[in-house]
Amino acid sequence: MAEIEQQLRALLAIPPNYRVLFLQGGASAQFGLLPLNLLRTGQCADYLDSGHWARKAIAEARRHAPVNIVASGAAEAFTALPPFERWQLAPDAGYCHITSNETGNGLQVHDFPDLAVPLVADMTSDFLTRPVPVERFGLIYASAQKNLGVAGLCLVIVRDDLLRAPPRGLPAAFSYAVQAEQDSRFNTPPTFALYVAGLMLRWIARRGGLAAMATAARERSRRLYRRIDTSEFYRCPQQPADRSTINVCFQLADARLLETFLARAADDGLLNLRGHGAIGGVRASLYNAMPLAGVERLTAFMNDFERLHG
The missing domain is CATH 3.40.640.10 (Type I PLP-dependent aspartate aminotransferase-like (Major domain))
Structure with missing residues (x-):
């Protein structure tokens, strides 16, 4: 110890x-x-x-x-x-x-x-x-x-x-x-x-200590929030100044598509995206071990899903 x-x-x-x-x-x-x-x-x-x-x-x-x-x-x-x-x-x-x-x-x-x-x-x-x-x-x-x-x-x-x-x-x-x-x-x-x-x-x-962890967290979350905010298909109601760099929570504009989104994401190897049980929606948890490639794969899936269902 x-x-x-x-x-x-x-x-x-x-x-x-x-x-x-x-x-x-x-x-x-x-x-x-x-x-x-x-x-x-x-x-x-x-x-x-x-x-x-x-x-x-x-x-x-x-x-x-x-x-x-x-x-x-x-x-x-x-x-x-x-x-x-x-x-x-x-x-x-x-x-x-x-x-x-x-x-x-x-x-x-x-x-x-x-x-x-x-x-x-x-x-x-x-x-x-x-x-x-x-x-x-x-x-x-x-x-x-x-x-x-x-x-x-x-x-x-x-x-x-x-x-x-x-x-x-x-x-x-x-x-x-x-x-x-x-x-x-x-x-x-x-x-x-x-x-x-x-x-x-x-x-x-x-990997560079906490300053490097913070830089990586900001970049991962920035890319995901940018994908959400440039679409009317997805929405993040949290005020930008208070948004988490670790747990990105968002919703689909058409809530009826949530279960389909989660199922298709799982089929694509994107797991554990269901929002907290008390709140719902979608949650992407970007803890230290999550590579930037994981966010890129998620945003690519979101692009494809919107093209199919938007």
Whole structure:
């Protein structure tokens, strides 16, 4: 784990006053563990309501603490992110939570605010796809299965001053402070997931690090969005400034053609394009491992499909 942590610190330029924890349970487990670990008595938690995964985090946090919604994109059907100027932060908040990339809604936070309270981010789906100013955050967490390997591992990067003795009733294995004290070895860590993560970190470093990952992500998504936006057959309702470079979500103007589109795409070897079950439509996930050739093949298929059905 020491080698993996060293690689991660080098890629993300993690300051020395942050601890890196290698935990089990995935990001969904952190939805409940965040308020239990970070809030003091009498504090609430601020949350940005940006889409499907933010709402999952909010629902779980509410089981453990008062939650203040600083802003919501619901009125726009989550086709845009509320600008920071509209955020209403609570004076008694212990932290402010954001979801950096909404996989189902196709939205991504591109600029991170500098807040008076610790900024906490679920970065599961765009972790290691771009450089991140870690010093602006109190805590970052991310499951590994998108860009860092296999399911079963969750990384937590937490600032030292947020590590507190676990509150009464919180199992020690779920305490960030205890896990930091034990170097993530309070219980047996997910060894195979860690091994794969080490391989992925070396792969990213050999290909130029996070700056290269970000350049590749921008180019892949730019080509796909350009294909969508130059057609009346396909449509992407997300506002361009907030569109995700990782999960491109779009629809067919004639929704009756969706199942035919997905079936023909599968026949052509283009798999897993169905949108999130709660949202629908089409979703192309462009994680780090996706080559540019994959996007070119998808856009070529979209051209052919439009010629046949447009």
